Amino acid sequence: xxxxxxxxxxxxxxxxxxxxxxxxxxxxxxxxxxxxxxxxxxxxxxxxxxxxxxxxxxxxxxxxxxxxxxxxxxxxxxxxxxxxxxxxxxxxxxxxxxxxxxxxxxxxxxxxxxxxxxxxxxxxxxxxxxxxxxxxxxxxxxxxxxxxxxxxxxxxxxxxxxxxxxxxxxxxxxxxxxxxxxxxxxxxxxxxxxxxxxxxxxxxxxxxxxxxxxxxxxxxxxxxxxxxxxxxxxxxxxxxxxxxxxxxxxxxxxxxxxxxxxxxxxxxxxxxxxxxxxxxxxxxxxxxxxxxxxxxxxxxxxxxxxxxxxxxxxxxxxxxxxxxxxxxxxxxxxxxxxxxxxxxxxxxxxxxxxxxxxxxxxxxxxxxxx
Numbered sequence: 001x002x003x004x005x006x007x008x009x010x011x012x013x014x015x016x017x018x019x020x021x022x023x024x025x026x027x028x029x030x031x032x033x034x035x036x037x038x039x040x041x042x043x044x045x046x047x048x049x050x051x052x053x054x055x056x057x058x059x060x061x062x063x064x065x066x067x068x069x070x071x072x073x074x075x076x077x078x079x080x081x082x083x084x085x086x087x088x089x090x091x092x093x094x095x096x097x098x099x100x101x102x103x104x105x106x107x108x109x110x111x112x113x114x115x116x117x118x119x120x121x122x123x124x125x126x127x128x129x130x131x132x133x134x135x136x137x138x139x140x141x142x143x144x145x146x147x148x149x150x151x152x153x154x155x156x157x158x159x160x161x162x163x164x165x166x167x168x169x170x171x172x173x174x175x176x177x178x179x180x181x182x183x184x185x186x187x188x189x190x191x192x193x194x195x196x197x198x199x200x201x202x203x204x205x206x207x208x209x210x211x212x213x214x215x216x217x218x219x220x221x222x223x224x225x226x227x228x229x230x231x232x233x234x235x236x237x238x239x240x241x242x243x244x245x246x247x248x249x250x251x252x253x254x255x256x257x258x259x260x261x262x263x264x265x266x267x268x269x270x271x272x273x274x275x276x277x278x279x280x281x282x283x284x285x286x287x288x289x290x291x292x293x294x295x296x297x298x299x300x301x302x303x304x305x306x307x308x309x310x311x312x313x314x315x316x317x318x319x320x321x322x323x324x325x326x327x328x329x330x331x332x333x334x335x336x337x338x339x340x341x342x343x344x345x346x347x348x349x350x351x352x353x354x355x356x357x358x359x360x361x362x363x364x365x366x367x368x369x370x
Contacts, residue, residue: 109281204230
């Protein structure tokens with residue numbers, strides 16, 4: 001069987017649902033051929049296995065018209081040429097002009113509830129997602145929360161949609177006391193710190209995080225610092241400007257976007273991980289902290305309670321005082337902090353790429369066996 005997969009959205013070298021899942025599937029099922037199709041070259045190597053091929057076919061989808069042309073005309077020709085048996089749309093897009101069975105994977109559906117947070121072409125996904133869901137034989141998404149949004153919005157049968165939770169890289173793990181001290185010495189001159197990682201954008205709710213940190217500092221009179229690491233977008237300049245107006249700005253440090261290995265060390269050395277985002281389909285960043293044994297305070301929104309379970313403290317992201325209260329609880333109650341770290345380590349073990357890849361495989365087979 002030849003499984004064709006769209007990989008056009010891969011831009012960097014970070015492991016994700018495509019890389020981690022299909023690398024495992026190609027190794028586990030050597031009798032099948034995996035064909036990765038993209039409209040442009042990218043830096044990510046999915047797999048070097050003998051049963052894996054990569055195809056680059058233009059034009060580059062620089063706008064939504066070219067996106068439609070690529071999926072509806074260029075892609076069907078490639079699928080026919082290479083005699084594919086099934087197509088897996090990993091970026092939430094189906095071809096509307098092929099009879100080949102398709103498995104549609106939706107990783108980000110923020111356009112349904114918070115369109116301002118969506119990173120892709122908003123009008124395109126709003127216009128065509130129902131058609132994609134109808135065209136696909138099987139559908140997969142990354143949480144029960146996302147599944148319910150899709151079934152409620154589009155009246156899609158629940159049994160058509162599979163949930164395949166993601167996972168995080170094994171580089172995120174606990175480190176020794178000596179290693180923690182080295183990290184703190186490097187970044188905070190030896191001081192303890194709260195950590196946020198993720199996008200530096202409006203969705204991340206960082207202004208309320210700053211307000212919560214200021215509230216914490218005024219109440220606790222500690223030398224605790226706040227480190228913020230993540231990908232920058234157009235909002236970064238405004239956030240940097242707003243940061244300069246905060247009283248405790250000198251105890252907040254922006255780290256930019258460290259390498260995966262360095263971020264893992266920074267995470268493992270944190271006093272606690274604070275994640276007050278306004279929306280989330282999954283919870284990769286909190287799971288990274290949990291896998292390191294670091295206590296987590298996160299928002300009570302989106303899929304976060306589903307993914308983090310009882311292993312985190314939850315706060316209303318709209319209420320900075322609530323966020324601060326949870327930060328103070330972890331700071332003042334050492335037993336609670338240790339308990340959360342232990343619970344988080346156990347919770348993170350539920351999510352691993354072997355399980356994710358097998359769930360994705362079952363969804364693909366569902367499309368083939370229509």
